[in-house]
């Protein structure tokens with residue numbers, strides 16, 4: 001298995017940082033919802049790769065899925081997802097599997113109508129690892145199915161983009177500290193510093209590969225149609241006549257979004 005232990009001690013810190021109440025996540029969550037709802041339709045069977053502690057898992061059911069199989073490499077993350085209050089209402093419609101999503105394994109119940117992965121691809125340090133993740137999505141998807149992925153913002157010059165994005169984040173004083181680590185052949189690595197349950201500093205590592213690396217990895221894995229979605233402000237702000245009522249986290253994030261949203265078909 002890939003680096004199973006990496007996320008295991010980070011559950012509380014990860015959840016402090018990915019606090020659903022924080023406006024920081026609204027832009028991502030709202031764009032994901034807008035894309036996923038019509039794709040999940042009424043009753044699609046969904047495979048969620050790298051479910052983590054279930055940030056999206058139970059929402060996918062609310063958006064119309066009949067069932068979700070949620071897979072992660074970290075058993076602690078899966079336990080945290082199982083412990084969410086929404087688990088009781090979801091019952092058997094959500095199930096979990098401890099597995100590597102870069103192994104090209106065919107999971108129970110495959111092929112699925114929809115495969116969804118938030119922040120899986122950003123764990124690939126190079127194109128070969130990313131091809132394996134895309135292949136895992138591909139082998140578990142129906143020929144007419146759709147793969148939706150949330151990942152780090154993708155650009156042809158990840159370091160320059162990262163620097164711009166960091167400036168925006170600094171302006172907002174957000175509780176997110178990302179640090180450049182090093183340039184790599186296919187992009188760069190960075191660390192996300194998070195606060196542990198006792199206030200101690202912890203971190204996890206992510207990768208930002210070039211946009212063209214994403215696209216060629218996806219095609220190599222069997223996805224012919226690769227679309228980057230244009231992000232938009234959450235609908236609830238569309239009618240705002242006074243732009244200052246839109247939270248600054250949203251306005252600034254839209255200038256240099258820290259995530260990208262991909263829709264892929266075979």
Ligand SMILES: C[S@@+](CC[C@H](N)C(=O)[O-])C[C@H]1O[C@@H](n2cnc3c(N)ncnc32)[C@H](O)[C@@H]1O
Pocket residue numbers: 002003007018049050051052053054055056071072073074077099100101102117118119120123
């Ligand atoms: C930043 S968290 C995101 C979790 C969740 N999708 C979310 O949006 O909050 C990344 C997750 O990817 C999982 N992960 C990393 N590499 C993986 C792999 N090869 N197979 C399965 N899960 C993996 C980690 O265990 C972690 O739970």
